[in-house]
Amino acid sequence: MIINPRVSSLLGSSTLKITALAKKLKSEGRDVVNLAAGEPDFDTPQFIKDAAKKAIDDGFTKYTPSSGTLVLREAIARKLELENKIPCTSNNIIVTTGAKYAIFAAIFTLIGKNDEVIIPCPYWVSYPEMVKLSGGKIKYLRTLAKNNFKIKASDLERAITAKTKLLILNYPANPTGITYDFNELQSIYEIAKKKKIFVLSDEIYEKLIYDGRAHHSFAAFKEADSFTLTVNGFSKSFSMTGWRIGYLVAAQEIIIQASKLIDHTTSCVSSISQAAACAAFKNSGWQAQMRADFEEKRNLLWEGLRECPKISAQQSSGTFYMFCDITKTGLTSTQFASQLLEKYQVCVIPADSFGAEGYVRLSFAASVEEIKKGIQRIKKFLSEL
Numbered sequence: 334m335i336i337n338p339r340v341s342s343l344l345g346s347s348t349l350k351i352t353a354l355a356k357k358l359k360s361e362g363r364d365v366v367n368l369a370a371g372e373p374d375f376d377t378p379q380f381i382k383d384a385a386k387k388a389i390d391d392g393f394t395k396y397t398p399s400s401g402t403l404v405l406r407e408a409i410a411r412k413l414e415l416e417n418k419i420p421c422t423s424n425n426i427i428v429t430t431g432a433k434y435a436i437f438a439a440i441f442t443l444i445g446k447n448d449e450v451i452i453p454c455p456y457w458v459s460y461p462e463m464v465k466l467s468g469g470k471i472k473y474l475r476t477l478a479k480n481n482f483k484i485k486a487s488d489l490e491r492a493i494t495a496k497t498k499l500l501i502l503n504y505p506a507n508p509t510g511i512t513y514d515f516n517e518l519q520s521i522y523e524i525a526k527k528k529k530i531f532v533l534s535d536e537i538y539e540k541l542i543y544d545g546r547a548h549h550s551f552a553a554f555k556e557a558d559s560f561t562l563t564v565n566g567f568s569k570s571f572s573m574t575g576w577r578i579g580y581l582v583a584a585q586e587i588i589i590q591a592s593k594l595i596d597h598t599t600s601c602v603s604s605i606s607q608a609a610a611c612a613a614f615k616n617s618g619w620q621a622q623m624r625a626d627f628e629e630k631r632n633l634l635w636e637g638l639r640e641c642p643k644i645s646a647q648q649s650s651g652t653f654y655m656f657c658d659i660t661k662t663g664l665t666s667t668q669f670a671s672q673l674l675e676k677y678q679v680c681v682i683p684a685d686s687f688g689a690e691g692y693v694r695l696s697f698a699a700s701v702e703e704i705k706k707g708i709q710r711i712k713k714f715l716s717e718l
């Protein structure tokens with residue numbers, strides 16, 4: 334069988350694979366502690382489910398325009414203008430099958446053969462594979478623990494060549510949990526503007542940010558909306574991962590092109606999910622509680638990991654991930670994760686798939702009991718090494 338090499342060379346998604354494994358082991362009755370989850374650990378709010386049920390009962394069950402319903406795109410545009418200070422209208426938005434498809438549409442629309450894409454490393458697993466699919470060339474920009482895994486504007490400037498077309502930014506960041514403050518973003522913005530490159534700003538974790546920090550959207554800098562493609566969605570901010578709904582915000586010329594991709598691939602996002610997303614915006618008050626709960630769980634995991642020998646955790650400023658250096662254990666990331674699962678039934682993600690050998694990603698999207706149990710088991714595991 335001859336497979337298209339662009340597809341056969343893709344790596345599977347370690348995050349999806351391990352999350353599915355943890356769920357399977359749990360459903361088989363195994364006492365697994367899942368610290369691998371890439372999704373909030375609570376149910377989608379009832380008012381969102383009710384809106385979806387109403388959409389079904391009202392017969393709102395047919396194709397919608399491929400870029401999304403006008404009412405949803407208008408609601409998204411209002412949110413972006415009010416909360417994110419991004420100048421836009423419904424014409425700058427396409428609704429996509431999860432934020433993942435927004436990223437894919439952005440990359441596939443902009444990047445052709447040999448265009449260079451700068452990806453800060455560690456990175457979320459899917460970015461490099463999507464660039465590979467588009468035929469572009471990846472240029473990793475390594476970040477260091479001593480700089481809190483943030484890119485430095487001077488390093489970025491050095492990495493840009495005549496072929497560089499796009500920088501992928503993600504903050505709050507998966508897997509490191511870091512986020513950028515206003516001044517750091519501004520210096521990245523100055524470089525992007527000067528060098529005339531596009532920026533894909535994946536802000537899917539914007540609502541999960543701690544210690545009183547504020548989120549600043551990249552496209553809110555002066556004129557940055559013309560070269561920034563903002564990705565966001567409902568998966569993390571409304572606990573709607575299974576509903577598969579996100580969105581891409583960009584200059585209208587880009588959106589017109591990207592919507593052709595939707596025409597010929599997914600047609601549109603499920604009409605029911607779109608109706609549910611409209612309702613989500615009408616009642617976002619509960620998000621403060623979600624954020625506060627995650628901050629408490631972050632603190633719990635952080636305190637626990639600080640008592641663990643041979644593990645050095647990076648305090649998270651956002652997301653629900655904590656990034657841990659495990660090099661002192663003498664194990665590789667994969668050995669660490671698989672031995673911890675085999676011996677103590679604790680699931681974590683080895684960070685080699687994020688381009689960071691010697692690290693693992695722990696998720697605090699788990700119950701307080703699970704986090705406590707996980708820490709006890711990790712301590713035992715480490716004491717036996």
Ligand code: PMP
Binds near residue numbers: 432507579
């Ligand atoms: N970006 C990042 C950084 C993510 O961690 C994820 C994982 N869900 C996504 C995008 C994709 O989100 P969605 O589930 O909405 O496709």
Ligand code: GLU
Binds near residue numbers: 346
């Ligand atoms: N983004 C989540 C994670 O990193 C969910 C899985 C995925 O889509 O990769 O775990």
